[in-house]
Amino acid sequence: MTRYVPYSERVGATPPPERMQVGELSDELRRRLSNWWHRCSNRIYTHGTGYNCGYRFYDDRTHQGSQICYTEIWGRYQAEFPEDGRGFFDQCDNLFRTGSYFDVMNTLHFFLEMNFPQGYLVEQLERLLVDYNSPVTWNDKEKTLIPHSSPEEGQTIVRALASTKEGSFNGSHTHLMASIDHINCNNPADSIRESIHAVESVCRQMTGEKTLGPALSKLKKNHGLNEALKQGMDKIYGFTNTAQGIRHPILEKEEELDLNDAQFMLGACAAFCSYLINKLAPAEKQSSEP
Incomplete structure (x- = not known):
C-alpha cells in the first residue's frame, strides 16, 4: 500500500515529506515509524487468560528476537529484559520517537534482516521508508x-x-x-x-x-x-x-x-x-x- 497523498499536498498548499540526509530523521518519519510499530502490537505481545492474564510475548520466535534486539542491538543487560512483551514494545516505541538516528537505524536493520515481526508488516516498513523520504x-x-x-x-x-x-x-x-x-x-x-x-x-x-x-x-x-x-x-x-x-x-x-x-x-x-x-x-x- 502506497502513501495516501492529502488533498492539500496534491494542490500544492502543503509540501510533500521533506527530504532527509543520512544522519537525519524528520518528526514525520518518527511519527510514521511509531504508528507502524503500534500496528505490529498484536504480533509482539498478547494478553494471557485465566490466572495468566498479564501481558506475554506473541510466540517464542518473537520472544527470542526481542531478546536479541534488547541485548545485542541495544546493548542492554539480559537481567533487565522485560519478559512481559509490553515492556519491550514500549521501549521500542520510545526509541522511534526520541532515539538517535543510528540507534533507530540499527533497530530497523535488525527488524528487516530478521524479517521481524513477520511478513506484510516488514513489507509495510520497507514501503514506509520509501514513501516518507527516508x-x-x-x-x-x-x-x-x-x-x-x-x-x-x-x-x-x-x-x-x-x-x-x-x-x-x-x-x-x-x-x-x-x-x-x-x-x-x-x-x-x-x-x-x-x-x-x-x-x-x-x-x-x-x-x-x-x-x-x-x-x-x-x-x-x-x-x-x-x-x-x-x-x-x-x-x-x-x-x-x-x-x-x-x-x-x-x-x-x-x-x-x-x-x-x-x-x-x-x-x-x-x-x-x-x-x-x-x-x-x-x-x-x-x-x-x-
Missing part, C-alpha cells in the same frame, strides 16, 4: 540498508552492487558493501577509503595494473575511457591518496570528514564502477579473445 532504503538481496541522498542515488548504488556481483568483480563488491556498512555505523573516513578501493579494484582487475592511476591511463589508451571521466576520477582519487597510494593527509584529519563526504564518495564511486563494468568491461573481454 535517507535509507532496504535492499533485500544484500540484506542491508542502502544510504542515499536521493532515490536516484540509491538506485545507482543498488545497480553497482548488482553489476559487481554479476560481473564477478568480487573485490569491488566487497568494498562497496564495506563502504555502506561504515556509513551506517557513522564511520565516514573508513567509508571513503572503501569507496575508492571499490573503483581501484575494478580497474586493477580489468587492466592488471597495481594502482588506480596507471590503470585509468591504460583504460583510456586501450578502451577509450573518456578523458574528462579519467581526470574526474584522478581528482577524486587524489582526495584520498597520492599517486603512490599513500594516504592523503585529509584522511588523517578524520574529524573534518562527515557523512556528506562519505555519501558523495559512495555515490560517485558506485556510478563509476557501474560505468566501467557495463561499458568498458565487455570491450576488455573482446580484446582479450583470440
Whole structure:
C-alpha cells in the first residue's frame, strides 16, 4: 500500500515529506515509524487468560528476537529484559520517537534482516521508508540498508552492487558493501577509503595494473575511457591518496570528514564502477579473445 497523498499536498498548499540526509530523521518519519510499530502490537505481545492474564510475548520466535534486539542491538543487560512483551514494545516505541538516528537505524536493520515481526508488516516498513523520504532504503538481496541522498542515488548504488556481483568483480563488491556498512555505523573516513578501493579494484582487475592511476591511463589508451571521466576520477582519487597510494593527509584529519563526504564518495564511486563494468568491461573481454 502506497502513501495516501492529502488533498492539500496534491494542490500544492502543503509540501510533500521533506527530504532527509543520512544522519537525519524528520518528526514525520518518527511519527510514521511509531504508528507502524503500534500496528505490529498484536504480533509482539498478547494478553494471557485465566490466572495468566498479564501481558506475554506473541510466540517464542518473537520472544527470542526481542531478546536479541534488547541485548545485542541495544546493548542492554539480559537481567533487565522485560519478559512481559509490553515492556519491550514500549521501549521500542520510545526509541522511534526520541532515539538517535543510528540507534533507530540499527533497530530497523535488525527488524528487516530478521524479517521481524513477520511478513506484510516488514513489507509495510520497507514501503514506509520509501514513501516518507527516508535517507535509507532496504535492499533485500544484500540484506542491508542502502544510504542515499536521493532515490536516484540509491538506485545507482543498488545497480553497482548488482553489476559487481554479476560481473564477478568480487573485490569491488566487497568494498562497496564495506563502504555502506561504515556509513551506517557513522564511520565516514573508513567509508571513503572503501569507496575508492571499490573503483581501484575494478580497474586493477580489468587492466592488471597495481594502482588506480596507471590503470585509468591504460583504460583510456586501450578502451577509450573518456578523458574528462579519467581526470574526474584522478581528482577524486587524489582526495584520498597520492599517486603512490599513500594516504592523503585529509584522511588523517578524520574529524573534518562527515557523512556528506562519505555519501558523495559512495555515490560517485558506485556510478563509476557501474560505468566501467557495463561499458568498458565487455570491450576488455573482446580484446582479450583470440
